[in-house]
Amino acid sequence: MNTKQKKLTKKVVQHVLLSLFTLIMLYPLLWMVGSSFKESSEVFVKAYQLFPDEWKFSNYSEGWRGFAGISFSTFYKNTFIIVILATVGSILSSTVIAYGFARINFRFKKMWFAIMMGTMMLPFEMTMIPQYVMFNYFGWVDTYLPLVLPTFFGVPFFIFLILQFMRTIPKELDQAARIDGCNTVSIFTRIIVPLVVPAMMTSAIFSFYWRWDDFMAPLLxxxxxxxxPVSLALKLFSDPEAVTNWGAMFAMTTLSLLPIMIIFFIFQRYIVDGISTSGLKG
Known part of the structure; x- marks a missing residue:
């Protein structure tokens, strides 16, 4: 076997292995989509069968009607309100805070940055009870304020991501802008923000994912x-004291993935640009 044949064989083996690995990773998703067209009684009885013998498209209409007179249009509207407000708040505040750490000198700057980074290591379970007690004292329980308002004070991961991107921007641009008469706010809005759009878009995509999938905070x-939101509504489909309509639940679960997939495929290039922190491009 010559060198050319060896390279061809190697590529074929690699593509076969990658295809098998991809199929294994996608199998749960395919099973869920297939189950959304099955009768509820067949979902687990014929779990080995990927797609149903008879396709039940009515699962989607039944699922969309929701329960207790509340349709899934209401749950989707609630989810978009939470996600959009939280995403806008987290990106705007995180960008401003990152600019402060990257370009402004102030007392105890390193200490505050270390404290901010330390909050990233705190698990949600540690802050869950103190936050609930505080928000309950404010009278915010059963409102969207605990889910949205904290994001307007910055998200540590997004601050760090945007800060790393800002550090790749030459400070000579700031100095040139000051010579032209720009102040700190003008430099931020006219120079820095347009250059860190990839990092901001990456943070926005992550924020959208996390808020869309969030279950524990709305439950609290x-x-x-x-x-x-949709995450809680899907849980209500499963009732241990009654017969669960599994087909309708999987149908709504499939629909709940569409916004995330659309966002990913539209803005996926920003994820690479933002995480790589490649800085200025000529």
Whole structure:
């Protein structure tokens, strides 16, 4: 076997292995989509069967009707309100804070930065009870304020991500802008923000994912079903005291993935640009 044949064989083996690995990773997703078209009684009885013998498209209409007179259009509306407000708040505040750490000198700057980074290591379970007690004291329980308002004070991971990107921007641009008469705010809005758009978009995508999938925080703070997001509404499909409509639940679960997939495929190039922190491009 010559060198050319060896390279060809190696590529074929690599593609076969990658295809098998991809199929293994996608199998749970394919099983869920297939189950969304099955009768509820067949979902687990014929779990080995990827797709149903008879396709039940009515699962989607049944699922969309929701329960207790609340349709999934209400749950989707609630989710978009939470996600959009939280994403806008986290990106705007994190960008401003990152600019302060990157370009402004102030007392105890390193200490505050270390404290900010240290908060990234705190698990949610550690802050869950103190936060609930505080928000309950404020009277914010059963409102969207605990889910949205804290994001307007910065998200440590996004601050760090945007800060790392800002550090690749030459400070000579700031000095040139000051010579032209720009102040700190003008430099931030006219020079820095346009250059850190990839990092901001990456943070926005991550924020959208995390808020869309968030289950624990809405479970803690929301008590009225008409205010529930999609993540909580899907859980209500499963009732241990009654017959669960598994087909409708999987149908709504499949639909809940569409916004995330659309966002990813539209803005995926920003993820690479933002994480790589490649800085200025000529």
């Amino acid at each position: 703070y929301l008590q009225t079903p008409t205010k529930y």
